Amino acid sequence: MWRGVFSWLGGLKADLRRRLAGQILAEAEADRRAARDLLQEAMDLLPEGVVLLDAQGRYILWNRRYAEIYHRSADLFAQGASFADTLRAGVARGDYPEAAGREEAWIAERLHKLMNPTGERHEQQISDGHWLMIEEKRTSDGGVIGLRVDITQMKRQAEALEDALHRVEAASRAKTEFLADMSHGLRTPLNGVMGLTQALAATDLSEVQRGLVEDILRSAGALDDLVGGLLDYGDAARVADEHPPAPSHHVGAEAPTLRVLAADDNPTNRKVVELMLGAAGAEVVSVENGQEAVAAWQDGAFDVVLMDLRMPVMDGLDAIRAIRRSETSGLPRAPIIVVSANTSPDDLAASATAGADRHIGKPIRADELFDAITGVIEAA
Incomplete structure (x- = not known):
């Protein structure tokens, strides 16, 4: 009798244990589902796309934003589905423009990054024109959590900023070129006025005539200062006097035997140099361009070159470089002075880089020209 009772009790305990285990499992499954639903709800509230993959690269969870971002592939998302399979299907559909023409290599590179996440961010473009910032990290169980941020607007703003910078740079270059052209256009005739007037001042004049010449020089000097201020170009090659002195005959003693090669395409400017240096006893050979200057230097013996x-x-820079190259074949080194209406810092640097010894600006002042010639000859 007792044996039957004990058998009945044993069966009851086993049944109770089974029922209890089933209840515990059911409650655990309910808790798991509730936790999963809560996690899904929380992920769906995030503005960024989020995806969870297991250690084999299979989908566990993804939020609503992730499905919206990859809307062309969203029909392929399923728990347990392979990310690699979804990626291949997306490439076949043309969802990833970067993969075009190198599909297998692109897929291999993308899967390598996925399964070896470093947390390093990288960009990805999808077929609807949007740009994504992707960041992926390893989870504690060996899976992967991925973040997708739409950076399309940021990319467009960056492109717009870059385009604006290019426009600013182009405008700046155009302004510089315009100012250089204006400087050359204004200072070239001004150089003729001042140079010829200074040459006239060195001749025998009456007191009335000399007063008029001095007035012309003062007016020309004021105009030169106005041009310099207007164009925002300081003449770094010289320090100009407010009232430039007229050259006197004794200056010629500084260069009595000079042989000068002067290259300038403007006939008035050539005349100015010839008068200034001729009055000082120098011999001046004038040419109209850089090519003629190079040929003349190679054929004749000159003490100094004005370029x-x-x-x-x-142009003058190419001519200077050509003369410097010819010196390597045995010709003596030429003292070269750039004489130009362009005197910006860039112009000065370009002259020095080409090989010029000095750079003085137009309008030419006789005392400055003689000082420059004396300086380069003494340094030679």
């Missing part, structure tokens, strides 16, 4: 920058056929 304008803006000239046809060959």
